[in-house]
Amino acid sequence: MNYRLTTQLVFYIEYSITTIKHIEKSIGGEIIQPIGVKILSNEDISRIDQTSIRILSEIGISVADENTRKLLENNGCDIVPNTNVVRFSEHLVRDMVSKAPSKFEMKSYDGKHDLMMTSDGSNVNFGNLGIGTRVCDYDGNGHYETRDARLDDSRRIASVVESCDSLGYITQPVSAMDLMGTECARTVHEVEAVISNTSKPYLLDPVPAFMDDYFDIMKACYGGDDEYSRKNSCFLMGSCTSSPLQLDTPFCELSRKSAEYGFPFMTMTMAMAGTTSPMDLAGTLAVHNAEGLAGITITQLYNPGNKCLYGSCTTGFDFRSNTAPFGSPENALISACNSQLAQFYKIPSVNSGGICDSKCPDFQAAAESTLNSMLVALSGASNVFGSGMIELGMTFSLEQAVMMNDLIPLIRKVASGVEVNDDTLSFDRIKEIGIGGDFIASPESMTKMFDCSNPLIFDRNMFDEWKSQSGKYTIDVAHDRVEEILKSSQPTLNKSAAEEVSKIVKKADSKVKV
Amino acid sequence: MSQEEINAKAKQAVLKYDAKGAKEVAEQAIAEKLDLVAVINEGFTAGIQEVGELFEAKKLYLPHIMAAANAMNAGVDILTAEIGKTGADTGEGLGKFLICTIEGDIHSIGKDIVAIMLKVAGFDVINLGRDVAVKDIIASCKAEKPKALGTSALMTSTMINQKVLEEMLRAEGIRDGLITNVGGAPTTQQWAEEIGADVYSENALDCVAKMRAAI
DSSP states (O other): OOOOEEEOOBBBBBBOBOOOOOOOOOOTBOOOOOEEEEEEEEHHHHHHHHHHIIIIIIOOEEEOOHHHHHHHHHHTTEEEEESSEEOOHHHHHHHHHHHSSSSEEEEOHHHHHHHESSSSSSEEEEOOOOOOOOOEESSSOOOOEEOOOOEEEEHHHHHHHOOTTOOBBBBBOOOOOOTTTSSSSSSHHHHHHHTTOOOOOOOOOOOOOHHEEEEHHHHHTTTOOHHHHHSSEEEEEEEEEEEEEEEEEHHHHHHHHHHTTOOOEEEEEOOTTTTTTTTSSSHHHHHHHHHHHHHHHHHHHHHHHHHHEEEOEEHHHHHHTBBBBBSSHHHHHHHHHHHHHHHHHHHEEEEEEEEEOOOSHHHHHHHHHHHHHHHHHHHHEEEEEEEEEEEETTEEEEEHHHHHHHHHHHHHHHHHHHOOOOHHHHHHHHHHHOTTTOOTTTTHHHHHHHGGGOOOOSSEEEEEEHHHHTOOOOHHHHHHHHHHHHHOOOOOOOOHHHHHHHHHHHHHOOOOOO | OHHHHHHHHHHHHHHTTTTHHHHHHHHHHHHHTOOOHHHHIIIIIIHHHHHHHHHTTTTSSSSHHHHHHHHHHHHHHHHHHHHHHHHHOOOOEEEEEEEETTTTOOOOOHHHHHEEEEETTTTEEEEEEEOOOOOHHHHHHHOOSSSSEEEEOOHHHHHHHHHHHHHHHHHOOOOOEEEEEEEEEEEOHHHHHTTTTTTOOOHHHHHHHHHHHHO
């Protein structure tokens, strides 16, 4: 393997051209980062790309949906007789991938949390990861309890995400296990729970049968304006590939319906190195990339120019525990490499980072989350996807989300690097203060102290000061913050829109017969 | 070559993860008109059981047991086809276990690992595959009359079909006497209880332990 970890003052515009850019603000208030970490060399990327194209054209992808297979066949792909296997034409893949927007604005329904999705590594958003089935409750007295998630958890988590300034968007965090098996449109209820409590851009857990309902809900959030809704989606759709090399029918249907409604669509791979993809990470990247390119090609065929996201929850596999851990360095490496691949194709990315394998927000959780969120952010992922999720992506912790919200500005600070110029080298000030003096009252200290990192939850006091102020450990401070948010949170959706959404949910329920 | 030597060779083929060697042993046993049921039970099965013990002791891992199972299947498939011609009885071990990924879900690797581990444990596993329609599972239950039925769901959108299956098994009057097992990432003990499944398995080893106990 050829891993070259080089930290450079670079900013990827063209992948092979590096340009230094100054720190500036973009829409969404995210800091453009001047530090980039490259795991892969340009040659590595080219070889992975070529291998993925060989996989697509020589081995092919099994596409379960007949209409999508026909669409691909009509556009120059070959169908292996008597199978669902499509052998993609390289020309088509290149052409379609080039049509996907290299950046776009992701709207929030009240305009307060608009985000930029960029593909050049310039703008890194953080969000929570979905979709778990459990929640880890902390009682504030050192005890944790993990239980099945309920619909109400989507409300609570959305309220917390709304209050976490560093979390730019929300992913459907958990499934309402209490609605599982009941005669209702579960995912539509989940959408209502989330959008009632946060206006942030929202990555859903969509089911093809309710795509019309999701759109109607988004339209209701926008006051019923159909045309505006189609052009300014605040919902993101996505679906997972089934590694190795398979796209199921829901994937194809969700892609088609997303194109119809103008929803940005994320192709999310979930390969596990050593089981559903090769043990070697390079081979895993080639499989992941082939699946991602196939998904993007299909979305672009359904609607050329449709907003797309290149997504990855691909990770390694631990044969000692027989699980696919997300807190591992393998996951951090894969996600960081995928940031680079997405930059190569000029498509905004979503890469897992900030997620951990611990069962509660403890040291393991902190170490793993920091390891992978830091590397993935420095690799220039458009979206670092993981905050709040523990237990290999199955359990959500509100305290973990709040602590990640504190960690993210620290990561951004690292990403901002060190500015070196005549002014910042401060020779004149050093000369003026002289030997044995201090810089405390210098004009620079007075003003630039506000640029320093300033965590809200992490405590930097010495022991006596800490003890006299609160004497609380970080988890308890985080718990207090969660309680405070939940007590003070207000619905983000206005009353008339909420009533309209409620009607849509009832209508969706009426379609369900278990 | 004597029966004992062939049995030992079959066992060694499994222990060495040698599918080609396993096929050759099977073909040799047929050519020499040996006791094919003994080659399965005292050769291939003995080999996979030893690998299974090493797996449970964490001395071998999933890649090894899957490779051993591939070798075992390469030999056993040839022998069972031959035995089928003669009508000999290979025995049922712990009994028939029908397994599949539920309707709408094409994920299969986890289910396949469970199937292998159940086979190693001594179940007569019938793997129906993935995305198997509930009506087809019902039909297979009627035809095969298994002791146990296991379904896997990897998506919250497909696990609902495990509930549909439970209801249909009852409606068809074939639920009694059948042990049902649910598994897959989003499933939980609570889900199993809610839909009326007998056993929830978190992973392959958990499934084997619980199903052994249930049988």
